[in-house]
Amino acid sequence: MNTNVLIAPNAFKHSLSAPEAAKAIQLGFEQAEWKGLLRSFPIGDGGTGTGSLLAAVLKATLIKTPVENLLGVIELVEWGWCAEEELAIIDLSAANGLHKITDDQKDPLHLTTYGTGQLIKAALQKKAKEILLCVGGSATIDGGIGIAQALGVKFIDHRGNEISTPVDLIHLAEIDKSGADKQLQNCSLKVLCDVNTTFLGAQNAIEVYGPQKGADTGMQNLLIRSFKKYNSLLEYYGYESIAGIEKGGAAGGVAAGMKTLFNAQLVDGFETFYTYTGLDKQMPEFQILITGEGKLDNQTLEGKGPYAIARKAQHFNIKTVVVAGVIQEDFNIDNSPFYSAYDIISNFKNGNDFSQTPHFLTELAKRIANDLKDHLWKH
Incomplete structure (x- = not known):
């Protein structure tokens, strides 16, 4: 048999x-x-390596782009490009993954997702119509401000200085999107999430996932204060609150930040993998x-x-x-x-x-x- x-x-x-x-x-x-x-x-649910799996199954061309890694060093990072579909596939963990730093280098108050933003920028320069951003395995709790900065958004304090780290958002006075990449308006950005946690509020992502990124209780409290300030500014400017968005806590709030600033769709990581790879057709x-x-x-x-x-x-x-x-x-x-x-x-x-x-x-x-x-x- x-x-x-x-x-x-x-x-x-x-x-x-x-x-x-x-x-x-x-x-x-x-x-x-x-x-x-x-x-x-092998399967992915939005976690580390999901983008690589998607790229392999979809026979994407692998492109190496120089980006600023977590430690500020220029590094070549791979992402997938399906030219016919004008589809980009990006793993956040490729540039900003927790596995890329040692325990001593963990620094959730200051590390950002800027390098991932540079990968998205590279995809936009190819006129991508759709971007799949797989966000699991991040080393950061930055609410996506690093990505946003790489795409032209400015976060400014009351002295007119640009803010570039999560902890400094406590001093946020202005959000300037006037320089944001215009190609974003022609692109569908889908964030593949592997958790349903909200970013702020009860059972928030900062407290649930902060410890694995190096955030002790004191750091968590600082970050919560900073992001509450960020959230109040977003609401003042008429954006959606980042606090209670379902799946918004994925990758230290990247999911919430992308939805609020760039109208990204937050999608179930496995469900997206399942359909895009055609695994649903093979199961019978x-x-x-x-x-x-x-x-x-x-x-x-x-x-x-x-x-x-x-x-x-x-x-x-x-x-x-x-x-x-x-x-x-x-x-x-x-x-x-x-x-x-x-x-x-x-x-x-x-x-x-x-x-x-x-x-x-x-x-x-x-x-x-x-x-x-x-x-x-x-x-």
Whole structure:
């Protein structure tokens, strides 16, 4: 009996990219001599690397553009360009990702998304009609002011000096959009979000995600004060409030800032990936789906890639097995669309050795394949 398997993991944070995870899982199924089609289709949900995955599937031309990175150094950064569709695909993390700096270099009070703005500027210079901006994995909490500055917006204090860092927004007195790139008016900007958090208010993104970007409680309070001032100025100028926009907290408020200043559409990261890559057309071929990510917890069940694709699989009566580095205690498979769940930590004595993650994942995939044979083919 042949059973077709779709191998569609998300990235395993800190250890494997989505393509690397897919490769390791497929190798395990091959070693188990699986009978049936095996197809790898690594997925993204707006998080780190989603743009690269989209660019690969859509056969985009990769363009290298010199931009100012987080530390102010000029660096060549790749983005995708589909000339026929006049479509640009940009990963915010390529220029401004948390993975690009050390713990000692984390500085959420001053780091900005200026480099990402330069990538968008480059896309606009090619007369892009549509830009997909994937915003996961950022090192910044700047509300998108860095991007805005690169696109010609000025933030000015009461002395007439231009403000360029998030913490200094507390002194904001004027927002000047007169120099903003006019090509923005001819371009649809879609921000692919991997979280639903709002930027300000209860359960705001600054407090929820600030610590991983280096923001202690004192820094969080400073940033909240600064962005409340920014928000009041936006409202004074007649713009939409950045405070309670759904998905607005993505990438330290980039999503909210882009929607307010440039009328960007904030879209579900996985849903956009799913349709743009044509994965929706391929699902009916398969009976089993293997997905996964670094950590399974309650956040997984709030719409992360593995959860989102498992929900899609349900529509086609596809059984989904999820695999992870670790399964947190708050993860309840009974309230999920998953058929079964496996993790590396509980299956291997030294499973927390990230350098061996590919090997562990292959061995675990082999075990999953054999378990599936027992359950699906013998019953």
